[in-house]
Amino acid sequence: MNNKELDYRDNFIQENSPDEKDLPDIINLDKFDLPENLNCVTEMLDNAVAEGYGDKVAVITADESYTYQALLDKSNQVANYLVNELDVKPGNRVLLYSPNNIMMVACWLGIVKAGAVTVAVIPTLEPERIVKVVHKAEIKVALCDDRFEERFTTVKNMTDMLSEVTAFDAKLSDHEKLNRQSTEFHNVETAADDCCLIGFSSGTTADNSKAVIHYHRDMLIACQAAGQRVFKITENDRLIGSPSLAFGFGLGSLLLSALYCRASTVLLEGPTPIELLENIERHRPTLMFTSPQAYQAMEAQCDNYDISSLRFCTASGEHVMPSIWQSWKDKTGIALFHGIGSTEMLFLFLGPDIDDIQRGRIGKPIYGYEAKVVDKNGQELPINTVGLLAVRGPLGCRYLSDERQKNYVINGWNVTDDCVLRDEQGHYWFHGRAENEVITGSGRLNLLELENALSTHDIVAECAVVQDRAKSSIHAHVILNKSAECDHSELEISLKEHIKMTIDAQYCPETITFIDAFPRTPSGKIQRHKLQA
Numbered sequence: 001m002n003n004k005e006l007d008y009r010d011n012f013i014q015e016n017s018p019d020e021k022d023l024p025d026i027i028n029l030d031k032f033d034l035p036e037n038l039n040c041v042t043e044m045l046d047n048a049v050a051e052g053y054g055d056k057v058a059v060i061t062a063d064e065s066y067t068y069q070a071l072l073d074k075s076n077q078v079a080n081y082l083v084n085e086l087d088v089k090p091g092n093r094v095l096l097y098s099p100n101n102i103m104m105v106a107c108w109l110g111i112v113k114a115g116a117v118t119v120a121v122i123p124t125l126e127p128e129r130i131v132k133v134v135h136k137a138e139i140k141v142a143l144c145d146d147r148f149e150e151r152f153t154t155v156k157n158m159t160d161m162l163s164e165v166t167a168f169d170a171k172l173s174d175h176e177k178l179n180r181q182s183t184e185f186h187n188v189e190t191a192a193d194d195c196c197l198i199g200f201s202s203g204t205t206a207d208n209s210k211a212v213i214h215y216h217r218d219m220l221i222a223c224q225a226a227g228q229r230v231f232k233i234t235e236n237d238r239l240i241g242s243p244s245l246a247f248g249f250g251l252g253s254l255l256l257s258a259l260y261c262r263a264s265t266v267l268l269e270g271p272t273p274i275e276l277l278e279n280i281e282r283h284r285p286t287l288m289f290t291s292p293q294a295y296q297a298m299e300a301q302c303d304n305y306d307i308s309s310l311r312f313c314t315a316s317g318e319h320v321m322p323s324i325w326q327s328w329k330d331k332t333g334i335a336l337f338h339g340i341g342s343t344e345m346l347f348l349f350l351g352p353d354i355d356d357i358q359r360g361r362i363g364k365p366i367y368g369y370e371a372k373v374v375d376k377n378g379q380e381l382p383i384n385t386v387g388l389l390a391v392r393g394p395l396g397c398r399y400l401s402d403e404r405q406k407n408y409v410i411n412g413w414n415v416t417d418d419c420v421l422r423d424e425q426g427h428y429w430f431h432g433r434a435e436n437e438v439i440t441g442s443g444r445l446n447l448l449e450l451e452n453a454l455s456t457h458d459i460v461a462e463c464a465v466v467q468d469r470a471k472s473s474i475h476a477h478v479i480l481n482k483s484a485e486c487d488h489s490e491l492e493i494s495l496k497e498h499i500k501m502t503i504d505a506q507y508c509p510e511t512i513t514f515i516d517a518f519p520r521t522p523s524g525k526i527q528r529h530k531l532q533a
Contacts, residue, residue, distance in 0.1 A: 010091030012138055013117065013195040013213060016401040018409075024396030025412035028368040032221050032394060039187040040196060040219040041112045044259040045072055046187065053262050056235070060266045060283055061101055064171065068262075071106060074172055076185035078110025078143075081178050086141055086164055090115030090188055093198065095134065095142035095162070097152070099123050099269035100245050101170045105255060107143045108245065112196045112216075115188030119198045120246040127154040134162050136211055137198050137400065145170055192217035198400060199248055201343045211400040212344050218395045219256055222347040225367045225394075227257025230339075230351050231287060231312065235262035238309075240279060241289030242271050249316045252347035253289040273297035277305040284309040291317040292336075293462065296324045299331050310334060312354060316341070318525050319430065319448060321455040321462065325359045339363060340389065340418055340430070344397035344408060350389070350428060362420070362428050369393035373422050378410035386431045386446075389418040419446055436528075438467055438474065438507075445507050447474070453502040454478065457495060459486075464518060465509060466532045476509040477531050479516065488514050 045068065048054075054069035066074070082088040094111045096118055098104040104120075111118045119137050121130065123145065133139070134155070139162060144152055146167035156162055168175050190196070197214040227233050231253075239258050243250030245267075258265035266283050268275060273294045280288070292315045313328070314337035325336050339351025339362055350371060352363030365371040372380050373387040381387040390413040397414050399405040408414060419431040432448030447465040454463040454476060462479040478495070486494075492512045499508050519527040 008089045010089055010093075012093070013091060013400075017213060018398055018402075018405040022405045022409055023398065024409045024414050025392050026394060026396060027370070027392055029217075029394050031368050032217075032224055034192055034217050034220060036192055037189055038192050038216055038220070039113065039115070039190045040216040041075070041109050042187050043220055044223070044256065045075065045109060048259065048262055051262075053235075056262065057264045058259065059102055059105055060238075060264060061170075062268060064102070066102055071102075071109070073183035074102065074106035075109035075113060076183050077178055077181040078107050078172075079113040079185045079187075080181035081166075082110060082114045082116065082141070084181065085177055086166070088114055088116050088141060090190065091117065091195070092141065093117045093119050093137045093139045095130075095137075095139045096120040096144075096246075097123055097125070097130070097142065097148055098145040098170075100250070100254070100267040101145070101269060102267070103145055103168050103170050103172050104245055105267070106172055107168070108251075108255070111143075113185060113187045115190050115194075117195050117198055119200070120251075121200060122244050122246045123148060127151055127158060130155050131158045132209070133200060133211075134159055140164060142166070143168065146174075190216055199343050199346065200246075210343070210402060210404065212346075213398040213400055214346050215395070218346050220260065221368065221394045222252050223257050223260035225369070226252060226341075226348040226351075227261055229367045230348060230354065231257065231314075232354065233257055233261040233263050233287065237261070237263040237287055238266065238283065238285040239263060239287045239289070240266040240268070240276065240283065240285035242268070242276065242291065242294060243289060243317070248343055248346045249289070249341060252341075253287075253314070274301060277301060277307065280307045280310065281305045286310060287312045287314075289314050289316065291315060292320045292324050293318070295320075295328050295336065296462065299324075299327050302331060307332065313337065314339075317521075319432070319451075322359055322452060323455045323460070324462075329359075335359075338430075339366075340416070340428075342416060344399075344414060344416075345391070345393075346395060349391050349393060352427075360429060362430050364426055364428065365391065365393070371422075371428065372413070373420055373428075374410075374413070374415060378413065378415060383422050383424055386419055386421045388415055388434060389420045389428070390415045419448075436465075436467070449503060450474070450476065450499065450507060450509065453499050454495060456502065457498045459491065460495070462518070464526045464528060464531060466528050468532060474507070474509040475531075476512045477518070478512055478514050479518070480514060 058068045058071045059066045142165045149167040152165045193215045196216045199212045201210045320338045335357035341348040349369045371391045374390045417434045421429045432446035436447040438445045450465040461481045465476045519530040
């Protein structure tokens with residue numbers, strides 16, 4: 001069918017993009033051989049069906065499987081619904097609110113097919129935070145899983161900006177207006193550098209959350225550079241994991257790379273470690289993407305499940321403690337992949353060769369990227385010196401209407417908050433986050449060093465160290481192994497002695513508190529500000 005005449009283009013993104021002088025250098029675009037005009041979903045989905053993959057399973061959910069053709073039909077109906085029923089125009093932002101299921105996938109693809117901009121947020125975001133997203137991105141239309149319809153009634157009562165909310169069931173099967181739409185849709189022709197996604201940082205729950213503009217070409221570059229070349233995904237692979245598709249890590253690994261490489265993906269709604277193990281045994285995936293603490297929990301139970309189908313495992317969301325890395329390697333024979341990516345850069349940009357993974361080493365810049373270690377002014381530091389990680393490549397940070405653009409992009413380089421060291425062979429080693437650095441009378445210490453020292457003690461399952469900056473004191477929080485049965489005061493003495501012998505007595509924390517669980521963000525990061533409180 002022919003789409004309704006598209007005689008209007010929303011210029012909100014262009015009007016709220018960073019000034020040209022504040023943009024990062026974009027290099028190596030020629031390595032990816034992308035045309036000036038493209039709609040990224042055409043390559044990921046429409047072309048897959050045209051190439052003969054229509055009958056291949058694309059998405060597996062808890063109770064049903066969907067082929068590439070079925071996914072194309074569903075996403076075309078969503079695109080037609082947006083254009084024909086809601087009058088969505090190219091450049092309009094559409095809010096997407098759902099767990100990882102077929103509704104989330106088909107709507108994400110349908111929004112982009114229609115030339116609109118997807119703004120996906122985690123399905124635990126409360127109404128007052130959803131309103132902040134709506135206002136920052138000036139969103140008028142939302143698509144949500146019908147289990148959250150009541151929440152969006154509250155949102156609509158809090159803002160006049162959001163004018164239309166459509167609730168779909170998780171299988172996209174019960175909506176009359178959607179199901180009468182045609183399963184054919186001619187994707188809106190967009191430029192490679194048209195925006196198709198606004199990604200909110202994992203701190204969306206904070207008042208100062210950042211929103212990043214991503215182009216159509218960025219989606220395909222991420223798939224080529226990471227999915228194809230680093231993870232080496234092929235059509236014979238099946239992926240599984242826990243990160244939300246609302247985050248770059250989940251989107252890039254579990255959806256975009258899977259479709260681009262003509263693989264299959266298993267989508268589960270917020271799976272527990274045990275549910276991951278059950279579905280690995282059931283669906284036989286070859287690649288897994290989840291958090292370090294999930295690997296820790298699975299390691300204790302994986303003898304009870306057949307996980308022999310796995311060839312590759314990657315951890316993200318939080319630094320991988322050496323003890324977790326080693327225990328997973330010892331139990332499964334698989335070395336945990338741990339690289340660096342960010343919301344600002346969409347997906348992975350630094351990582352090890354999957355055939356040469358070493359504990360603690362995060363590898364080299366992936367295809368198309370360059371990296372260096374710099375000081376806070378952007379000046380390059382010598383090798384074997386800890387500093388900030390600076391990176392540039394075929395995509396870069398573009399904050400939506402945010403003065404922090406000037407702080408993230410320095411001299412054309414994207415400067416992250418990651419502290420790293422580069423060795424003589426060009427490999428990078430992670431040394432914590434800049435916000436966790438402590439300045440002492442005898443030098444600098446990153447709290448990650450204390451955490452790594454603590455984690456090497458047999459009784460420590462997981463730990464986090466924070467600083468009370470007002471008092472210049474350091475405090476550790478420890479989750480004990482279940483086997484640890486001892487007086488806590490004696491344990492604290494033992495752990496402090498262990499730290500003194502491992503690094504330096506002057507860096508010993510003032511207190512060590514034993515807790516049962518850490519407060520975490522939805523992406524798995526420990527909320528250290530809550531521990532500080």
